[in-house]
Every structure is written in C-alpha cells, then in structure tokens.
Amino acid sequence: MQIILLSGGSGMRLWPLSNEIRSKQFLKLLRGPGGTMESMIMRVYRQVYEVSPLARITVATGKKQVSIIRNQLGDKVDICVEPDRRDTFPAICLAASFLADMRKVPQEEPVIICPVDPYVGSSYFNAFVEMAALAAAGGANLTLLGLEPTYPSEKYGYIIPEDGERVSRVAAFQEKPDLATARQYLARGALWNGGVFACRLKYLLEKAHGQMDFKDYWDLYEKYSRQEKVSFDYAVAEREDRIQVFRYKGTWKDLGTWNTLTESMEGHTLGKVILNETCENTHVVNELNVPILCMGCRDMVVAASGDGILVSDKGQSSYIKPFVDRIRQQVMYAEKSWGSFTVLDVQEGSMTIKVELMPGHNLYYHSHEHRDEVWTVAEGQGRVILDGQQRRVGPGDVVSMTAGCKHTVFADTRLKIIEVQLGAEISVEDKVKYEMEPQWKSGGEL
C-alpha cells in the first residue's frame, strides 16, 4: 500500500505559531508516546506505521516545506516536491508519476491519498487498509472515506451515499452548505468528505495523462508550473461514475483553528506559563524563553512565539486570518533539515541570528552578495569551510566572512552559532549555492 500524504497550506489561522514556513501541521503541540511533543504530521506518520508497518509513505509538498519535513520525519521519508503550488490534482498526478517512474511502483498497487493534518485515532488508518483492499478488488475506480458527521457543520463538503451500508455507491457530492441544508444532509445520512481517496496507481496515471500533456515524471516536473490549478475533487472525483464511499466512525478532528486545536491539547499550558486560580477555560502556548503570567482570563487562548503574541477570546480566534495578513514580517524562527534558526535581533543595517545544527548535519555551501557575516561559536565542535579551506571551530571561535566568501559549517556535535549579518540590504533571497566537495562531509584530512 502506497500512501500519498498531501502537505500544503500556510496555516495562518494558528498565528503566531504557524508562519509561511511552519504550517499548522508542523506545530509540536500534541503529546506523543513517551510524553514527547509531536506535530500533526509527526503524529500521522507515526500512526500509519503503527497500523501498517509495510506501508510506503510519500509526502507531496512544495519546496518551502522540504526542510521542516526532513527535520521532523527524518531522512528516510520520500518527498515528492512540487516546483510550484498548483492545487491537489496536479500534485497528486506528480506524486503518482513519482511513484511509477522514480520508485517503480507497479500500476496495480493501491494508493491512498490523504491530507496530512487530521487529528484521528488509529482506527482511521485501519480504514486505509480496508480501502486499499477495496481499491485492489476493483469494484469501483475510486473509494472515498466518508466521515460520520457529529454535527451539521457548515465547514465541510458532504458525500451523499446511495444507502447506509459500510461501503456504498456515491449518489452525489455537495459543497459546504448553510446550517439548514447541513441538517437536511444529516437527515439523509450524508457523510463529511475528509479528502481521503483510494484507487490503483494505474487509475491516477490514466487521469493524469487524460487531462495533462506530459510523458513521465521528469517531463511533468518540467511542465508543472504551466498546469491549471484544479482540485482532485473537481477534476476527478466529482466526474467519476464508478465511485464508492467507505463509512468511517471514529475520532476525526480538523485542528485548523486555535479553538479546535486547544480542545485536543493535553493540559492547558505548554512552555513557561503561570495561570492564576481565577483563570477559566484558558489555554496558553508559550514558545518564548520568558514566562507568561495570566490572571483572570476566561475562555481565552494566548500563544507566543518569536513571530508575535496572540491574546484572543476563543470564539474570536477563528477570525484571525485578515489580521495576520496585515502582519507581513520576517520569519523569526524556522526548522530546517540541518537544525533551526532563530532571529534574535533586527536592526537597520544588521541582524543577529542563532543557528543550531544537529550533529552530523551541515549548511549548504553558499555565499552572499550584499552582506558580511560574523559567526561566534557558542557551543559544540564543528568544521567551517571558507573558500575551500577547512578549519576546526569550537566555543568562542570567531569566523568573519565578507560578501562573496563561500562558506559552510559541518556540525561534529550539536553546534550553536551566533551569526551577525551586516549590510544595507539583508535578505533571505541573497544566497548563491555551490557544490560541495565530498571529502568535507566525511571530515577528511585537515
């Protein structure tokens, strides 16, 4: 069984924890096994393998998320990188071609397509196994997961099944309804459309070639940015006659707003937080290193990160998006494949950043055109490459790089560096990448 996890979205609704780079599925707000905190993508990834140790997961995503996915899921997960965001139909076609051409997956093999951010119990992944079997059996071209509604929601699309059986033909799809219509749907036994599809790989490839002109994975990758933005629901599911729905009843939550997310948090606080005894139904998430003191707060959510601070009535927190759109700013914290960076200070003409590398990892070999940089090693041991020359560094060592100097650093242990950037035009865009020499990675001879 192949699973394509669709990882998209910018998740502005969970500002200030989510930002352009760190979408909601990457926020480590859920308690995992052993008490460690995990993100939604980490949770789904773990749950899939708990239920189906032999499943193969491919994450379909955009360039911006590759680093954080590597950081959270490790080096082994397959990532199908979209050169551009073109909605779910092109993304699924690209991932299908990736499986066929890069991974040589047989055309008859069942594929499950699923969003990366539902909060579900493990029975949800048992349903995947059954859906894969249905796809393999071929009684229909496409099998959807239909979620038993718990209330007449206006936020979801609906699937109207032909009958009330566990597996049933789809009579119709319905867009997000108003409340009265949602109530009628529920009375007719309608199900929420959770965006999960099962079919054979062959089916996806046929649909892809049927609607897009391309030869193979590499060709589609090349032509990707010219494809029409269209959803898989619209391009495929709603036009398919041989389609059925698999009824799922169990935990399923869309943790897309602070209001719903806090309901799934274990405990009321994360990070350095003091709630006095007069606080009621208040959740606080603090990623900063200084304490938050809450007194007399009722039905509130407070969230603080390097990007900003949200103080909101829980009901109001759903209306955050237009305000966050107004806050256009520097990303202050990002998890990368090699570790993370935190912006400590922004000034006219300079910026100070904390760079933390995981042992065995390294930055890209790169240079900047318009800024000088000074590194002070605060912790750990590593090797710096400056214009091809290698040098060992440890705590207190300083590395000065003028504009144009090619540089990188290899972390032999966990490495913390304070980087001061200096220049009139400091921008993340100002970066030229270079090939590295293989012996640098291995440590080589000094």
Next chain:
Amino acid sequence: MQIILLSGGSGMRLWPLSNEIRSKQFLKLLRGPGGTMESMIMRVYRQVYEVSPLARITVATGKKQVSIIRNQLGDKVDICVEPDRRDTFPAICLAASFLADMRKVPQEEPVIICPVDPYVGSSYFNAFVEMAALAAAGGANLTLLGLEPTYPSEKYGYIIPEDGERVSRVAAFQEKPDLATARQYLARGALWNGGVFACRLKYLLEKAHGQMDFKDYWDLYEKYSRQEKVSFDYAVAEREDRIQVFRYKGTWKDLGTWNTLTESMEGHTLGKVILNETCENTHVVNELNVPILCMGCRDMVVAASGDGILVSDKGQSSYIKPFVDRIRQQVMYAEKSWGSFTVLDVQEGSMTIKVELMPGHNLYYHSHEHRDEVWTVAEGQGRVILDGQQRRVGPGDVVSMTAGCKHTVFADTRLKIIEVQLGAEISVEDKVKYEMEPQWKSGGEL
C-alpha cells in the same frame, strides 16, 4: 528652594515592564511634550523646572538606580546615593547632609521632600513654591501637603487637619483605614498624606543629629548601613507638634498598579499592537519588536517586555505581586548611564547580549574572571581598549576577550555591539573594575 526627590521601590506590581533595576518610575509610558514618551521621574523632573526654573533637585536613591537615572535625567542632576536601603528617615537625613556638606546649601534654605512617582498636574508644583514660603516664614517646623480625597480610599494614610483652611494645623495622623473609617475621615475633612514635606534644611539636620550619631555627610555615609530602618513619618512628622498641612486640590494619581497606570495612558496601545473591533476597555503595552494581536479582549491589560508577558483582567492585575515573586529571573533589559543592554539569548554555557552605547559614552574598564567575551560591532564607530591598548572599531569588526582581559569601549557615534559571553559560570557579579587613563576618554593619539 531645594527639592529632594525620593526614588525607591522595586515596583514589581508593574511586571513585566518593571524589574529589579527598572522600577515603575522609570517606565516610559506617559506622553510628554512633543509626543515623546517619558517616565514618571522624567515627568516630575520636567514639571518642577517648568514651574520653578531656579529650584535645585537632588535625587535620593540606592546604588542600583543611579545608572538609569543618569540615562533618563542626564549628567547634571544631583544624585545622593544611599549605600544601602534604610527607609525614608535615614535617606532624607543623608540627603540633607549631602546638601549641607557637599553642596554648601545654607541652613535656612527651604527644602521640599517628595516621592518621585506621583502623576500630577503642574499646580502641584505651584503648591511646592507656597510650601517653601511657609517653611521660610517659620510659622511651623514642618509643612505637609494634604491631598483632597476623591473617594474614601483604603490605600492611603490620612491627615486630620484642625480646620478647613488652606493652611491648617495638623490634629492627627491616621494609618490606612478600612472603608467605613475612611468614610468617617472624609466627613471630618481629612486629607490624604501624599508624603510631601517642607521645612528648612536646619530642621532636617537637627532631627538627623538628634536621632543618629554622626559628624557629617561622609561620616553618615560610612555608618549608613548600621542605621535603623524607619520612615520619616514615624521618626519625625508624627512626633512634631509645630506641624501644619497645606491643602492641595488637583490632579494626583498613584500609578502603582496596571489598573491605575492604564487610566493615565493616552490611547489604548503602546508599541506594535493590533486590537480587533471586539476589544473593549483593553490596554496593551508592547516593548517587544514583534506584534501583539488582541481579539475579543474585555477589561484587560496586556504587557510584554524582554522579561515576560502579562495577560490579565484589570481587576486581577492588582494581585500580581506573589506571582512575580515566583518568577525569579535574569534581568533581560536595563538602561544604564552609558546606554542600555538587552539579553537576546540565554543558553547553557553562553549568553548573547545587545549592548547599545550613546555617543560620547563608554563602559567601565573591567574584566571577568570566569567568562570569555566576543564583541561584533553591528553599528557605529568607537574605540576599544584591550589591556591598555587602543583600537578603532566599526561595523563588522570583531573583538575577542578571554577571561582576565581588561576591556572597555568608547562610543564616538551611537554604537551597537552584539556580545557573546562564554563560560560555565556566567554572572553579573563576575566583574572587576579598573581605573581608566584620562587620555582614553578624549580620544588621544592612536
């Protein structure tokens, strides 16, 4: 007219803006002339000189506040530094001896003693002029300022006057009463005791020598830590028979809690703040460089600084003290005589600080026993002295100092430095100061 401004207190009630070093009187939360923000001490200092250009002000305070007073009031203000905090009677006696012995103030000159943190209109300082005239006239030994109460407060001490005249003999002093008693006092024409006293310098010196054994200012300074902690009210005012009260009716506010302070703020926000349209009666003060977004907040105060974040119902904010006592932490921001420092990052074994020097100022010449330091100049021009050797520095220059190295820096322009401290035991106590050579200050020859 001499004015002794008493500057004390730690002002934990305005956490996280106030801290050990930055007491409430130093918070720049009030709008001054020309729209610049000013602190309570800056406001009082400005108001005194607007009313009485010839008044002489001496600030009586502890060691910890000297730097921030110089930063906010400049080099010209006289500061009488208490070697230790011993309550108001010893502090006033030390300041009186300072005026007599250091400043050669004539014994007959009137002195006004006043706390540094009332929020008042300028008529309050007109009252000082009249009180000084009363002190000079000698109709009583001591003249108090009595504030016309606006409500039966339980927070203040009361003065019961003999009659309702503008100047009246004092019949009795009363401690902070309960509400019922406060109402009785108001019915009897009682006044709030604002802690303002007028007398001749001679009177203060007599009281000082009467109750403490010392020769002169230098001798009292020497013996200061051995003096009993006692208030001026208790030691002098309540025992004086020839005492009168001057009735003052005008703006007078004690901005000691978030609740009262926010009432005197112009506008509801300071710093980067967005309040959505559903917020009501909410005040937000943000000293951080990232935005605070408030949605659906009612009757709340939100305050954020490098030390922490407060989110409180306004009523609850008065009960902050025990919680702040629990938050024992590093001071993250401090204004010093030479500029300011901001802690950017604290790690095991290292700390990163932004040091900002005002033009023409310099650090003490000092060394550390247990830590190395690395400076990266982010902005400005200056001169570094390392073990007696002078060196010019500008943006991008790096200065590495191992433990024991004597160092300082002179700011020729506004200077910003990122300092990385490295060592197992990083502490503000780890500092040895040295004499500087006079030619360094002047720029000298390189």
